[in-house]
Amino acid sequence: MSIESNLLKKERQNVTFSVEELTNVWDGGKEDTEIRRKVVKVFGDDPVLKSPPICTMTREERYTEATRKCVYIFRNMLQKNGIYPGSKEFEHFWNAMPIEYTLLIHMGAFIPCIMSFGSEEQVAKWLPLSANLNIICTYAQTELGHGSFLRGLETEATFDRETQEFVINCPKVSSMKWWPGDMGLNANHALVMANLIVGGKKYGMHPFMVQIRDLSTHMPLPGVTVGDIGSKMGFEAIDNGFLYMKNVRIPRENLLNKNSEVKPDGTYVKKASDRLMYGSMVNLRVNLPKSQAIDVLAKACTIAIRYSAVRRQGLLNPGGAEVAVLDYTLQQHKLIPQLATVYATKFAGEGIIKKHQAFLQNMAKGNISDLAEIHALSASFKASVSEQCTEGVEVCRRACGGHGYSQASGLPHLLSKVTPTCTYEGENTVLYLQTARYLVKCAKEKAADLPESILFLVQPIQNARGNITSLDNLALYFKNRAALCVQAASKKVNQMSNKGLAMHEAWDKSSVQLVHATKAYVIQYIFDAFASFVKEVKCSKSVKEILEDLCCLYGLHYINNCSGDFLKLGILTAHHCNIAEEAEIALLEKLRPNAVGIVDAFDFTDSSMESCLGAYDGNVYERLFDMAKLSPLNKEPVHQASYKYLRPYLLEGRDILEGAKSKL
Numbered sequence: 001m002s003i004e005s006n007l008l009k010k011e012r013q014n015v016t017f018s019v020e021e022l023t024n025v026w027d028g029g030k031e032d033t034e035i036r037r038k039v040v041k042v043f044g045d046d047p048v049l050k051s052p053p054i055c056t057m058t059r060e061e062r063y064t065e066a067t068r069k070c071v072y073i074f075r076n077m078l079q080k081n082g083i084y085p086g087s088k089e090f091e092h093f094w095n096a097m098p099i100e101y102t103l104l105i106h107m108g109a110f111i112p113c114i115m116s117f118g119s120e121e122q123v124a125k126w127l128p129l130s131a132n133l134n135i136i137c138t139y140a141q142t143e144l145g146h147g148s149f150l151r152g153l154e155t156e157a158t159f160d161r162e163t164q165e166f167v168i169n170c171p172k173v174s175s176m177k178w179w180p181g182d183m184g185l186n187a188n189h190a191l192v193m194a195n196l197i198v199g200g201k202k203y204g205m206h207p208f209m210v211q212i213r214d215l216s217t218h219m220p221l222p223g224v225t226v227g228d229i230g231s232k233m234g235f236e237a238i239d240n241g242f243l244y245m246k247n248v249r250i251p252r253e254n255l256l257n258k259n260s261e262v263k264p265d266g267t268y269v270k271k272a273s274d275r276l277m278y279g280s281m282v283n284l285r286v287n288l289p290k291s292q293a294i295d296v297l298a299k300a301c302t303i304a305i306r307y308s309a310v311r312r313q314g315l316l317n318p319g320g321a322e323v324a325v326l327d328y329t330l331q332q333h334k335l336i337p338q339l340a341t342v343y344a345t346k347f348a349g350e351g352i353i354k355k356h357q358a359f360l361q362n363m364a365k366g367n368i369s370d371l372a373e374i375h376a377l378s379a380s381f382k383a384s385v386s387e388q389c390t391e392g393v394e395v396c397r398r399a400c401g402g403h404g405y406s407q408a409s410g411l412p413h414l415l416s417k418v419t420p421t422c423t424y425e426g427e428n429t430v431l432y433l434q435t436a437r438y439l440v441k442c443a444k445e446k447a448a449d450l451p452e453s454i455l456f457l458v459q460p461i462q463n464a465r466g467n468i469t470s471l472d473n474l475a476l477y478f479k480n481r482a483a484l485c486v487q488a489a490s491k492k493v494n495q496m497s498n499k500g501l502a503m504h505e506a507w508d509k510s511s512v513q514l515v516h517a518t519k520a521y522v523i524q525y526i527f528d529a530f531a532s533f534v535k536e537v538k539c540s541k542s543v544k545e546i547l548e549d550l551c552c553l554y555g556l557h558y559i560n561n562c563s564g565d566f567l568k569l570g571i572l573t574a575h576h577c578n579i580a581e582e583a584e585i586a587l588l589e590k591l592r593p594n595a596v597g598i599v600d601a602f603d604f605t606d607s608s609m610e611s612c613l614g615a616y617d618g619n620v621y622e623r624l625f626d627m628a629k630l631s632p633l634n635k636e637p638v639h640q641a642s643y644k645y646l647r648p649y650l651l652e653g654r655d656i657l658e659g660a661k662s663k664l
């Protein structure tokens with residue numbers, strides 16, 4: 001056993017709680033852990049899902065491997081192992097997916113969309129075809145020229161009454177669809193968001209099923225120009241695409257018509273609120289943070305903490321032995337708060353998922369009164385979590401020094417996976433502004449007209465009592481700050497407007513404060529949800545203590561990072577800030593001996609991380625060396641390029657050196 005493996009073994013011996021029990025809490029119960037492990041095992045044991053490490057493959061190989069595996073998973077494995085949408089197994093299925101996958105938009109975005117936008121007959125037609133991969137469909141909303149401002153989308157669907165068809169056109173280069181996942185190479189259909197035009201009248205954005213490739217040859221259909229947009233910062237396996245459509249004709253029935261319809265005579269019938277058109281986005285904003293951001297940060301923490309426990313560099317005591325870098329207070333200050341973020345966002349997110357499910361049940365009964373609340377909550381939650389996790393993964397990567405920059409650490413891959421969560425499914429600033437709109441409106445309402453989650457905005461500010469770092473008091477500081485920030489931002493909008501600015505100008509001039517207020521609102525939501533979870537969870541005293549400490553750390557770390565705000569608003573004094581700072585440092589020291597146990601409790605398999613630094617056995621140096629040997633550049637002892645281009649000068653060097661030698 002290597003020295004490093006021994007170090008991790010010792011770390012595990014010192015853990016003061018049951019790792020298995022924390023895993024159960026993380027998963028949502030013992031039974032859930034069993035189900036997740038069963039799913040992970042099925043995936044892990046299957047030889048068809050084995051492939052070389054992604055850092056040794058070209059982009060083309062990565063796309064090919066990911067597509068091969070995903071077709072096998074979705075067509076064979078899920079059914080064979082009883083992993084159906086809606087089942088417990090399916091909930092854990094993202095956890096077991098290979099490190100890179102395609103068909104994400106087909107499965108994760110298109111299928112939920114067809115269910116939200118399609119009539120019963122349309123769902124009956126398209127759902128089995130897509131679930132069986134008989135068709136592959138992308139979600140084509142964003143265009144080259146517009147992504148955020150949906151009213152600016154230019155693609156048109158014009159009704160031709162004579163032929164009973166819609167004619168789809170991208171009038172300009174800027175109108176072509178650009179970015180949709182699975183679209184460049186795999187998709188033969190696209191759910192195209194286009195402006196509906198009937199009899200010269202524009203009805204705004206609507207969803208249309210458009211066939212883009214021939215079903216037998218997979219060649220683009222007439223009028224369709226489609227392809228891959230090229231290499232990106234990450235997601236290299238995925239064929240994000242462009243789609244340029246010129247006079248592409250589709251039958252009238254291909255307008256997904258659960259919410260609105262065009263009759264054969266051209267009559268437009270609206271059946272539900274326009275806002276339900278945005279429902280698919282709410283669905284993804286609620287559901288994607290867990291698999292695409294929180295789990296990614298959890299993996300980064302696992303890698304960085306295990307590595308920091310075995311990486312020895314420098315001395316804490318003069319003349320003593322070299323210490324693990326995790327023993328430095330500053331390393332703990334980088335990494336342990338990231339663990340707190342993982343826990344806080346995961347448990348707050350579960351609350352939002354439940355709220356969304358309740359909203360969907362009400363919507364099925366025709367009641368969409370909670371739409372504004374769930375939109376505001378999901379938009380700001382997605383924005384805040386993606387930001388916190390992206391920053392957290394980068395902190396973890398840098399905390400691993402030079403090796404964190406190597407693809408072999410697995411960290412650059414995680415960073416490139418989490419970074420776009422700040423952009424896709426709604427650019428974060430744009431989403432914060434959406435929530436700000438809701439908060440400013442709510443701040444003007446009477447308490448009786450507000451949902452519980454937002455009541456604090458209009459209630460009197462309460463004073464903290466007793467221990468200033470108790471969870472109750474921390475929750476109160478966050479609430480007070482959010483309420484005061486929303487009031488300040490609303491006041492600024494009013495002041496600007498009273499000065500004679502038009503409302504949209506007043507809004508823009510206040511947007512820095514508005515986004516700040518929204519961030520304050522969502523952090524109070526996350527903290528409150530985590531603190532409530534910690535209070536209510538049934539578990540042993542030792543596990544509860546870990547969760548309480550993580551919750552307290554989440555609050556203190558946040559407060560210490562923006563203490564100016566709390567001071568400015570008069571919520572905390574300088575004395576309070578000093579206490580908060582010392583309390584955070586004390587918590588880091590307390591949590592340090594359990595750090596490896598806490599990341600072990602995430603229970604990630606080595607293959608799900610592909611990291612030489614984060615493997616369970618801690619054998620980092622052998623793994624790094626083995627991975628370097630697999631580099632395609634090391635295939636031959638002499639690389640053709642270096643030989644070809646350097647040879648003349650090397651030969652000159654040889655002659656000079658040999659001449660010098662003969663003169664000696």
Ligand SMILES: CC/C=C\C/C=C\C/C=C\C/C=C\CCC(=O)SCCNC(=O)CCNC(=O)[C@H](O)C(C)(C)COP(=O)(O)OP(=O)(O)OC[C@H]1O[C@@H](n2cnc3c(N)ncnc32)[C@H](O)[C@@H]1OP(=O)(O)O
Nearest residue numbers: 108141147148149150151275278282287288375424425426
């Ligand atoms: C199950 C999943 C599990 C795992 C995940 C699996 C797969 C996914 C993984 C990866 C995903 C990869 C890629 C993602 C794919 C995409 O990126 S698809 C493209 C996403 N695009 C966007 O999100 C665009 C962002 N823009 C917008 O949302 C809107 O355009 C806008 C709301 C910002 C602005 O639009 P406007 O037309 O200007 O509207 P407005 O005037 O501002 O608002 C009008 C009123 O409507 C309300 N509203 C807006 N959005 C919603 C909504 N989503 N729901 C409900 N209500 C909404 C708004 O509040 C206004 O109300 P008022 O009362 O104030 O008038």
Ligand SMILES: Cc1cc2nc3c(=O)[nH]c(=O)nc-3n(C[C@H](O)[C@H](O)[C@H](O)COP(=O)(O)OP(=O)(O)OC[C@H]3O[C@@H](n4cnc5c(N)ncnc54)[C@H](O)[C@@H]3O)c2cc1C
Nearest residue numbers: 139140141142146147148179180181420424425426427429
């Ligand atoms: C990996 C990846 C996968 C994607 N997958 C899909 C997909 O499957 N289907 C699909 O349709 N799309 C997809 N997209 C597109 C994605 O949804 C858009 O890129 C996203 O919605 C942002 O829009 P944009 O690119 O137009 O950014 P822009 O809106 O142009 O943003 C540029 C800057 O302008 C700022 N800005 C914009 N509006 C405002 C405003 N009102 N106030 C203040 N600032 C503003 C933004 O904050 C940002 O800083 C994907 C994107 C990525 C990166």
